[in-house]
Amino acid sequence: MQTKVLVIESSQKGLQLVSKLVRKAGLIPVGVSSLTEAQVRFSLSTPEEYLCAVVAYSLPDAPHGEAIDFTISAFMPTIVVTDRADAETRKAILGREIVDYLVKDNHQIYDYLSRLLARLDKNKSIGVLVVDDKRKSRTAMVSLLRRHNFLVYSANGQDEAMAYLSDNPHIQLMLVDYSIDGNEGIHFIAELRRAYSKEEMAIIGIAEDRTGLLPATFLKSGANDFLRSPFCHEEFLCRVMQNLELLENVETLRRVANSDYLTGLPNRRHFFFTIATQYRQQADNQALALIDLDHFKSVNDTYGHDAGDAVLKTVAELIASLFSDVPVARFGGEEFCVYLPFQSAQEAQKRVEDFRLLVSETPVLYKDKLLSITSSIGLVFTHGENIETLLTEADKLLYKAKSSGRNQVCARSI
Numbered sequence: 001m002q003t004k005v006l007v008i009e010s011s012q013k014g015l016q017l018v019s020k021l022v023r024k025a026g027l028i029p030v031g032v033s034s035l036t037e038a039q040v041r042f043s044l045s046t047p048e049e050y051l052c053a054v055v056a057y058s059l060p061d062a063p064h065g066e067a068i069d070f071t072i073s074a075f076m077p078t079i080v081v082t083d084r085a086d087a088e089t090r091k092a093i094l095g096r097e098i099v100d101y102l103v104k105d106n107h108q109i110y111d112y113l114s115r116l117l118a119r120l121d122k123n124k125s126i127g128v129l130v131v132d133d134k135r136k137s138r139t140a141m142v143s144l145l146r147r148h149n150f151l152v153y154s155a156n157g158q159d160e161a162m163a164y165l166s167d168n169p170h171i172q173l174m175l176v177d178y179s180i181d182g183n184e185g186i187h188f189i190a191e192l193r194r195a196y197s198k199e200e201m202a203i204i205g206i207a208e209d210r211t212g213l214l215p216a217t218f219l220k221s222g223a224n225d226f227l228r229s230p231f232c233h234e235e236f237l238c239r240v241m242q243n244l245e246l247l248e249n250v251e252t253l254r255r256v257a258n259s260d261y262l263t264g265l266p267n268r269r270h271f272f273f274t275i276a277t278q279y280r281q282q283a284d285n286q287a288l289a290l291i292d293l294d295h296f297k298s299v300n301d302t303y304g305h306d307a308g309d310a311v312l313k314t315v316a317e318l319i320a321s322l323f324s325d326v327p328v329a330r331f332g333g334e335e336f337c338v339y340l341p342f343q344s345a346q347e348a349q350k351r352v353e354d355f356r357l358l359v360s361e362t363p364v365l366y367k368d369k370l371l372s373i374t375s376s377i378g379l380v381f382t383h384g385e386n387i388e389t390l391l392t393e394a395d396k397l398l399y400k401a402k403s404s405g406r407n408q409v410c411a412r413s414i
């Protein structure tokens with residue numbers, strides 16, 4: 001597991017600060033104050049354990065970036081921290097194959113370093129596709145992206161790019177050059193947008209653009225962003241990072257909007273949306289189970305609200321594991337719902353009955369107490385009714401299960 005970050009910094013204060021940021025990113029700092037110490041530490045450990053290195057440009061025993069050369073030669077993605085922002089130092093740093101460099105002149109850089117470290121870890125599972133017909137610029141972009149731990153693919157035109165896309169669903173970002181296949185870059189992006197929304201695939205258009213007109217054309221054709229070439233290393237990486245962060249923020253919002261905060265199961269709205277979009281054509285042979293825990297109020301009253309929450313989470317886990325192949329939801333309170341498409345009445349009845357039994361046989365451990373729970377379930381089968389009718393009928397059957405003594409499944413066909 002690559003969870004360690006080698007921090008080489010001679011100032012004690014700097015070492016402490018960077019180590020704190022490394023920990024904040026969920027990683028383990030290994031701090032040393034000189035190149036010699038770094039070499040010793042590294043020789044005593046397994047290289048694969050290191051995600052990257054954060055290295056001060058100038059150290060007492062390595063005044064001209066020699067520590068950077070060491071970490072790069074040890075195949076560690078290297079982030080450089082420096083006090084100096086002069087052109088000569090910048091040139092000396094960027095001449096090496098580093099991930100990025102940070103000048104210690106304001107506090108924002110520490111926030112940036114924190115994001116960068118978290119990204120290097122996440123990037124290992126993110127695919128980036130470079131589509132450019134010019135080998136030199138394609139290779140340069142690939143090299144920059146690899147240093148950031150991305151899974152990088154490169155194509156010289158649309159056909160090759162499409163082949164990569166169909167084989168690699170983890171590709172989330174594309175860099176598309178204007179000039180591919182005879183200046184077809186913009187057209188290609190417009191075509192890509194038929195299959196991939198801006199929220200699922202970020203596309204950055206690239207062009208030399210002497211006219212000033214291309215950025216708008218790219219953006220109007222579906223690109224998330226535009227980069228004018230030749231571009232500098234830093235702008236390229238900032239845009240890549242920013243576009244991926246945007247994609248992730250959208251994904252987080254979507255997840256929060258679609259799921260129940262306590263159990264993580266889909267919520268009622270998302271449940272209906274899934275059924276409406278994924279099962280629209282298949283109304284035959286479907287079943288719906290409405291599940292309600294028995295005497296749940298007394299769990300809260302006797303053991304407290306936290307105990308009630310623990311019960312709800314356990315039941316949600318059982319639902320998620322037994323019905324992982326079908327839409328499920330927490331409707332609210334202690335009520336859950338399971339939709340079973342393409343299943344005979346016998347199959348659905350067996351699955352739901354197995355679940356009821358499992359709940360009754362799975363006491364929930366809360367602090368030092370074992371809490372027994374049971375559930376009542378209304379189950380309805382149909383060959384053609386819509387989901388609203390199924391729900392109304394399942395509700396009636398649930399009421400019957402409650403009034404007939406609880407801990408049972410009441411089922412019927414409609």
Ligand SMILES: Nc1nc2c(ncn2[C@@H]2O[C@H](COP(=O)(O)OP(=O)(O)OP(=O)(O)O)[C@@H](O)[C@H]2O)c(=O)[nH]1
Binds near residue numbers: 298305312333402
């Ligand atoms: N701990 C906890 N309790 C909740 C939550 N949502 C709703 N409840 C409680 O769930 C209880 C539901 O009580 P009732 O509707 O009377 O149902 P019951 O006690 O299970 O009775 P029957 O359904 O008739 O067996 C109420 O006390 C709610 O306050 C939650 O997220 N966490």
